[in-house]
Amino acid sequence: xxxxxxxxxxxxxxxxxxxDLERLSVGIEEVHLPAGALLFSExxxxxxxxxxxxxxxxxxxxxxxxxxxxxxxxxxxxxxMALLEDAPRNASVRARSDxxxxxxxxxxxxxxLESSRSNRNLDRLGVARHxxxxxxxxxxxxxxxxxxxxxxxxx
Numbered sequence: 001x002x003x004x005x006x007x008x009x010x011x012x013x014x015x016x017x018x019x020d021l022e023r024l025s026v027g028i029e030e031v032h033l034p035a036g037a038l039l040f041s042e043x044x045x046x047x048x049x050x051x052x053x054x055x056x057x058x059x060x061x062x063x064x065x066x067x068x069x070x071x072x073x074x075x076x077x078x079x080x081m082a083l084l085e086d087a088p089r090n091a092s093v094r095a096r097s098d099x100x101x102x103x104x105x106x107x108x109x110x111x112x113l114e115s116s117r118s119n120r121n122l123d124r125l126g127v128a129r130h131x132x133x134x135x136x137x138x139x140x141x142x143x144x145x146x147x148x149x150x151x152x153x154x155x
Contacts, residue, residue: 031103041092042090043089050104051104079093
């Protein structure tokens with residue numbers, strides 16, 4: 001399966017025209033991590049979003065007593081909010097098993113958000129970024145099995 005076909009399987013990108021997926025796929029790299037390896041740390045600057053292709057990742061948040069496991073993912077996109085908000089990563093992500101991901105550079109995601117208005121999921125991510133810019137509040141799309149269906153405001 002090529003990169004465009006892989007992106008088409010991700011709910012966030014599934015409704016995009018092939019031309020948009022082809023533009024998005026330029027510069028995407030495949031990343032392989034062994035179990036236990038850190039993908040990025042809470043507080044890091046976001047320069048790429050990641051699509052989980054194989055394996056599992058865990059999303060953890062630092063606390064006074066250690067860390068809290070927020071989620072385990074075996075599919076979907078992770079790390080996009082730091083790019084959309086132009087803010088530090090709000091959690092750490094590490095490989096729970098050997099994992100294969102696609103790394104999408106920030107510049108490609110920004111270009112897609114600016115040029116493609118054909119996908120309701122991307123529209124909602126664009127709205128989240130716009131609300132964040134206007135209010136300073138963090139608006140996160142709520143992820144369901146069908147894609148992004150609602151927003152959670154964290155201020």
